[in-house]
Amino acid sequence: MKYLIILLTVINVGCVKDLSTGLDFDPPTLYDEFWEYVDENYIYFDEKQVDWDSVYIANAQKLIASTTEEQLFDIMVESLMSLKDGHNALRSPSKVGAFYDFRNGYNVQFSAELIDSAYLSAGFEIDGNYTHGVVADSIYYIRIDRMQQLHLFMDIYRENLDSNIKGLVIDVRSNGGGDSNLVPTLLGDFVDSRTHVGSYIEKSGPNRADETDPIRVFAEPNSQVHFDQEIVVLTNRGSYSASSYMAAMFKAIPSVTLVGQVTGGGGGGNSNFELSNGWIVSVSVSDFLDAAGRSIEHGVEPDYEINNTSERLGLGIDDMLDKAIELLND
Template identity: 35%
Template sequence: MRETLRHIHIILAVLAALVLPLTACHELDDYDNDALGVFDCLWDEMDCHYCYFEEKGVDWNEVRERYRKRILPGMTQEELFDVCAEMLAELRDGHVNLSSPFNVSYYRNWWTDYPEDFDYRTVQQYYLDFDYRTTGSIDYKILPSNIGYLRYPSFSYAVGEGNLDYVLAYLSACDALIIDVRGNGGGMLTNIRPFVSRLIHEDMTAGYIRHKTGPGHSDFSEPYPVVYHPAESGRVVWSKPVVVLTNRSCYSAANDFVSVMRQTPGVIVMGARTGGGGGMPFSSELPNGWRLRMSASPMTDAQGNSIEDGIDPTPGYEVHAPASELAAGRDAILDKAIYLLSK
């Protein structure tokens, strides 16, 4: 029961930020189901609910003036979609998507403009020797240097408390632990909780979240804390050194996890800056049935710093893994972590 209440605490903090801003600024009936009506509805919904205009320095009114001129009578749905998607890309936000029956817009430059610094095939072949355990979505193994390796590819996959007990019990004889979340594009924030709970020994305020309180770009509630709790008695916990491996493709929930890890005692974050994605998404519908998703509730770390543009590694631990070296069987980020933890 105690663990359930702790879980509910986190869920309520997340849901509060999602539910409170859902008051519509406009009704669908206010717009015609034509190209201009769809465009105006999309622009208004973003204007009312999107949370990063000021942080990103985007003049949304100026953007409207430029793109509305391109909305023409008789344009096809595909043409309308392309104009709207191009406008949304001005926000440089991977959480902003327009979904239609024939396409989904997605801003990819948050990761495509950067090196990948990771190839799991290289890790599997040269470090795990294609011989490792898997439970749920976790791959894990004891490396020759007596360091535990744990790979978690997506926070979309829930990990049961029992699964974590098995994994950590198996790795308990190791001197240290590597948690590899490179390439983890996010998922559910609630799936962060089980991992964090095994690495902390007292309640930890790891960040803050706000929600929109009005249509103005700066209309936000006061920040309220997101608190993590230690695992309940009887669960297997980890008290030895930890290194978390990151790259630019860590996004959304993975980005938040790395932010929490940066503040967790005994944990070093190593690799490349994450991709960001610090806003809780909100979705709405347009007159023609398309779905619009956007960042609506901004999140920060415990010091109040925005996590939207990514999290840097622990100072002194930025490491990159060039593609040429990965192709040759060497992962410089993983090598550095093993070397550090073997000292």
């Protein structure tokens, strides 16, 4: 028995050895770790048509043992930027890099102050991330600044969508995202029957083709609450991530019209991974498809494309909101 215990102890101690890692700084090794994690987890290589192997070849040759932390950080950020994904990022204890600006090439003009002063002049309330009130007599307006506490959003429209209100404007312009998980549930208040509102695709392994089939998500009709008012969702290129999800899911509802600019996209859910020097790399590992099966990574197209201009905003006119009011009054 004692020999067995000695033998097992030796085996056990042997297992300890491969656990000994530390905070090392070896630029080529760190770049390999970084590149490999992105290679095995990023979901949009085909969508973005990026040759990740070429990115490795181009950057690995820049790395030498004397490469500084700052240089390595910049090389990794440059690699991530080639993917043009606002969810991708690299973080060290001293800085954050690689947030791709999805608004590039778009004229994003939006003024919450103008809406509050000119369109909600009869009065408005602010509850959490939500500013709401009546515009144009019988149209209810709710602006969502950040996709959080969506149960509060449900409370607001349930309290205010009475028979005197003929339409609802949901404004997610310049909304950078947050949590959209409750959207299919709240859409149950606006549908008569089970409605397909979008699909998720998740990475299922390290190879490019390792993805789940689209997992459809449905809005189930709420037997307790039902609204049949027309809805306009306002979007612009600053509507990103969860607010793009929301726009895509609302678009699947027959009573909803999207007005404004194509959203910023951001269909990916991101995961984080720590490299062996303590830096954290984040990349998109899941995709969201609208009800028609299109990825929303590049944005959700509006039904009516309207662009605000700084000149018109200066005159006190929000053309997107005016179009929404016009549609709901028709």
